[in-house]
Amino acid sequence: MIIMVSVAFLNPLSVEAEQIVRDMGDLSKIYEQNPDLIHAVDTSKSQTISDNQSIPKNYYELAIKRMEWYIKKKNDKNYNYKDYAFLFNPEISKFDVVAFFILAQAIGIKFNPNSRESKLFVDLQGSIIEERLEELSISERRNICGKILDELIQHDNIKWTFLEEILSSKKLSLHELILDNGDIILDKEDFLERFRDKITHRNPERMYELLIGDPVKELIMIKMIMQKTEDYIKKVNEMSQKVEPHPYLLEVGEKISKILSDNLRYYTTYQGEMKGFRLNPEAFPPCIKLTLNGVQSGNRNDAIVLLLTSFLSYSRLYPSIFRDNVSVKVSDVDPDLKITQNEILPLIYEAAQRCNPPLFDDDPQEKLNITAKLGFGVHEQPELKNEGESKWYTPMSCDKIKIHLPALCKPDKTCKKIGNPLSYYKTKSWQLSQQRKNKEQKSYNNKNPNNNKSKTYKSGDRAENSDPTKSGDDDSIGSDSH
Amino acid sequence: MILLEVIPINEPATLQERRKYYREEWDVKKLPDFIKDHMEKREFGFDHLGKGPNDRYRIFRSLEYLKRFMRYKSPFAAYCSVAFYDKPFKRADWIKSELIFDVDAKDIPIRTCQCENVCEICLGEAKEIVSALIDTLKEDLGLKDIYIVYSGRGYHIRVLDETVMKMDSDIRAQILKYLVGSEVPRSEYSTKGDKYQLEHFSIPFGYPKVFTQRFKYAVLHLTPEIKLENISPALFKKVLNNKKYLLNNEWGLFRKNVGPINYKKLVKEISNLNMGLVDAKVSIDLKRILRLPTSLHSKVSMKCMEVKNIEKFDPFKEAVPKFVYERKD
Numbered sequence: 001m002i003i004m005v006s007v008a009f010l011n012p013l014s015v016e017a018e019q020i021v022r023d024m025g026d027l028s029k030i031y032e033q034n035p036d037l038i039h040a041v042d043t044s045k046s047q048t049i050s051d052n053q054s055i056p057k058n059y060y061e062l063a064i065k066r067m068e069w070y071i072k073k074k075n076d077k078n079y080n081y082k083d084y085a086f087l088f089n090p091e092i093s094k095f096d097v098v099a100f101f102i103l104a105q106a107i108g109i110k111f112n113p114n115s116r117e118s119k120l121f122v123d124l125q126g127s128i129i130e131e132r133l134e135e136l137s138i139s140e141r142r143n144i145c146g147k148i149l150d151e152l153i154q155h156d157n158i159k160w161t162f163l164e165e166i167l168s169s170k171k172l173s174l175h176e177l178i179l180d181n182g183d184i185i186l187d188k189e190d191f192l193e194r195f196r197d198k199i200t201h202r203n204p205e206r207m208y209e210l211l212i213g214d215p216v217k218e219l220i221m222i223k224m225i226m227q228k229t230e231d232y233i234k235k236v237n238e239m240s241q242k243v244e245p246h247p248y249l250l251e252v253g254e255k256i257s258k259i260l261s262d263n264l265r266y267y268t269t270y271q272g273e274m275k276g277f278r279l280n281p282e283a284f285p286p287c288i289k290l291t292l293n294g295v296q297s298g299n300r301n302d303a304i305v306l307l308l309t310s311f312l313s314y315s316r317l318y319p320s321i322f323r324d325n326v327s328v329k330v331s332d333v334d335p336d337l338k339i340t341q342n343e344i345l346p347l348i349y350e351a352a353q354r355c356n357p358p359l360f361d362d363d364p365q366e367k368l369n370i371t372a373k374l375g376f377g378v379h380e381q382p383e384l385k386n387e388g389e390s391k392w393y394t395p396m397s398c399d400k401i402k403i404h405l406p407a408l409c410k411p412d413k414t415c416k417k418i419g420n421p422l423s424y425y426k427t428k429s430w431q432l433s434q435q436r437k438n439k440e441q442k443s444y445n446n447k448n449p450n451n452n453k454s455k456t457y458k459s460g461d462r463a464e465n466s467d468p469t470k471s472g473d474d475d476s477i478g479s480d481s482h
Numbered sequence: 483m484i485l486l487e488v489i490p491i492n493e494p495a496t497l498q499e500r501r502k503y504y505r506e507e508w509d510v511k512k513l514p515d516f517i518k519d520h521m522e523k524r525e526f527g528f529d530h531l532g533k534g535p536n537d538r539y540r541i542f543r544s545l546e547y548l549k550r551f552m553r554y555k556s557p558f559a560a561y562c563s564v565a566f567y568d569k570p571f572k573r574a575d576w577i578k579s580e581l582i583f584d585v586d587a588k589d590i591p592i593r594t595c596q597c598e599n600v601c602e603i604c605l606g607e608a609k610e611i612v613s614a615l616i617d618t619l620k621e622d623l624g625l626k627d628i629y630i631v632y633s634g635r636g637y638h639i640r641v642l643d644e645t646v647m648k649m650d651s652d653i654r655a656q657i658l659k660y661l662v663g664s665e666v667p668r669s670e671y672s673t674k675g676d677k678y679q680l681e682h683f684s685i686p687f688g689y690p691k692v693f694t695q696r697f698k699y700a701v702l703h704l705t706p707e708i709k710l711e712n713i714s715p716a717l718f719k720k721v722l723n724n725k726k727y728l729l730n731n732e733w734g735l736f737r738k739n740v741g742p743i744n745y746k747k748l749v750k751e752i753s754n755l756n757m758g759l760v761d762a763k764v765s766i767d768l769k770r771i772l773r774l775p776t777s778l779h780s781k782v783s784m785k786c787m788e789v790k791n792i793e794k795f796d797p798f799k800e801a802v803p804k805f806v807y808e809r810k811d
């Protein structure tokens with residue numbers, strides 16, 4: 001039997017999906033055994049059925065399975081597609097839509113729109129669409145993508161500015177789009193009309209396929225659905241402040257929270273309790289050492305609020321964030337925020353006051369921004385109840401530092417190998433510990449352990465620090481200069 | 483140009499000259515409309531002593547106040563924010579910011595003049611670059627509300643289309659990279675599992691076209707005196723010897739003679755250099771202050787002014803304040 005995939009299978013926020021929810025989305029039934037669902041799962045191609053665990057029997061379990069699939073796929077080496085094959089069976093469409101709404105609402109109610117839980121759910125939706133597309137034939141794929149885009153894009157053309165949020169979140173970059181007069185070119189006829197005369201020595205239709213073909217369209221479609229998912233969570237979150245949420249949804253929210261923190265512990269490099277790592281200032285990159293010494297006005301605010309805050313917090317709490325590629329929050333490693341309060345913030349605040357002029361003297365509100373960059377929203381101090389109101393920012397890349405804070409980037413040998421100050425820190429810490437080991441080995445062999453020069457913080461690294469916004473010959477002046 | 487040699491332009495303006503300028507020549511009514519409209523929502527900043535603009539957080543509720551202030555203080559330099567605020571005097575409650583591209587003649591990565599500061603040649607090159615950037619802003623990005631200001635050492639492109647004014651730094655950085663051609667263009671495409679080689683110069687639209695134009699500009703402006711960091715002297719020579727092909731858009735020949743692997747290297751190098759066409763810091767800073775059009779750039783004794791027709795604009799004719807002509811040397 002050939003099943004036509006429905007729009008709702010890929011876009012749970014489509015008109016068709018809305019109808020499904022209206023018909024079947026009775027919250028009181030989410031724990032009720034659903035024979036149709038079980039049947040659909042059982043008969044999915046290549047689905048593992050020996051193990052009863054892998055088969056969801058009601059909406060609630062299906063929703064949880066959806067989450068679990070994504071976490072396993074991302075992190076678990078033993079992830080087995082066959083355990084979740086039902087997720088890619090178009091016959092579960094209707095149930096899947098309901099599960100989507102259960103998750104979206106539970107997350108919107110329990111977590112902030114910027115929390116890692118929300119983010120994970122949006123990513124999950126993108127990823128599930130991608131994989132579902134993979135299962136389709138080329139023509140089916142093209143067909144359904146066309147239909148969905150038609151619904152998403154009501155007018156003939158989308159302006160690139162419409163993708164503002166997508167662009168800013170780096171889910172897509174501007175140069176990957178074909179732009180003409182502000183429009184994103186997606187439609188073939190439109191493409192030919194605009195560019196046919198300019199194309200020489202090549203077949204215009206072929207060029208269309210190569211440049212705008214299905215991949216770009218799919219990408220835009222997926223990104224738009226992800227964006228809609230994000231917006232939906234935001235809406236739920238706002239509403240939940242006014243309306244009392246259904247107790248079942250609160251339960252689902254609890255469960256999601258538990259799954260995520262269990263899995264994080266399980267799949268990351270941490271063993272047992274997470275306590276972070278002692279800081280080793282010797283391994284700090286040049287830009288950080290300069291920042292710690294105090295910065296002149298031109299670079300001051302960004303250096304402290306953006307660079308130093310994220311650098312110190314991650315290198316103290318979670319230096320391998322880039323390798324593990326998970327979303328963490330500060331309290332995962334520092335549950336009572338003791339390390340943050342007693343070690344990290346003092347270092348940041350001291351460096352801030354070492355600046356010229358001292359940061360908080362004329363920009364006291366920057367304290368709030370520092371709190372925000374740690375993931376605790378715009379408040380005077382980090383507090384657990386506010387966590388998730390903002391993102392815990394990872395340190396900006398060297399490329400970005402070179403643009404934002406050129407005076408601070410004084411690359412040394414190690415810098416050549418890395419693209420981010422945090423990676424510098426990891427690399428250098430490792431090198432230093434190797435060196436130390438070698439040294440110990442040697443001195444042991446030499447039986448002459450006399451020359452143990454101190455190897456702590458070198459003061460020779462202190463470099464002078466020039467103010468990029470000097471006299472009135474500049475045509476433009478940064479926002480924080482005085 | 484003769485004018486430059488006769489008139490001591492690069493001399494800083496004295497306090498007397500500044501007074502003369504603001505009392506006799508400057509006219510508050512000549513402020514461009516895009517500054518006058520909602521001027522009260524912008525932050526103003528001044529440099530009185532030539533030591534940096536440390537008189538900040540100023541606001542002007544009317545042209546009359548600004549006029550009096552300028553006449554009375556005759557500042558060394560005057561600036562206003564690219565941002566509009568509800569509380570500009572606190573730099574708080576940000577509403578939106580112009581999108582800015584700052585092309586400083588002194589910092590253009592490939593300059594044929596090699597001069598120390600700025601000269602007629604590099605200012606001319608800045609003009610060419612500005613025109614090219616504006617074409618892309620209009621043709622590709624569909625932006626329309628665009629102004630050019632001569633800054634005294636280069637040009638500011640100021641975009642006031644409502645659709646971009648609320649955008650954050652990250653998108654602004656992307657727009658910048660698109661405009662200047664600092665992303666290495668794709669050369670491999672695939673459809674239905676098959677891979678195809680397609681160089682940027684065979685694609686006459688979109689980003690590949692922009693990159694093609696910037697690449698051509700860069701190569702055609704290379705001179706033997708210029709050094710490119712990651713290009714060996716041998717390759718550099720090859721590029722110079724073959725640049726004539728680009729004049730006639732014979733890209734295939736150019737690439738073949740340089741060698742495909744070398745060509746890739748060159749593409750990479752030029753896309754890196756292109757980042758320097760515009761001062762990125764200015765474009766991504768939402769709260770920057772920029773030199774005020776009509777004000778005096780005292781360090782070089784030139785007027786900062788709006789440019790209506792960039793093709794015809796000659797700073798050494800139009801941006802020289804009267805007092806310069808009265809100087810005796």
Ligand code: SF4
Pocket residue numbers: 285286287288397398401402408409410411412415419420421424
């Ligand atoms: S290269 Fe990166 S790590 Fe090294 S000084 Fe520059 S910004 Fe810092």
Ligand SMILES: [Zn+2]
Pocket residue numbers: 593595596597598599600601602603604605
């Ligand atoms: Zn010059």
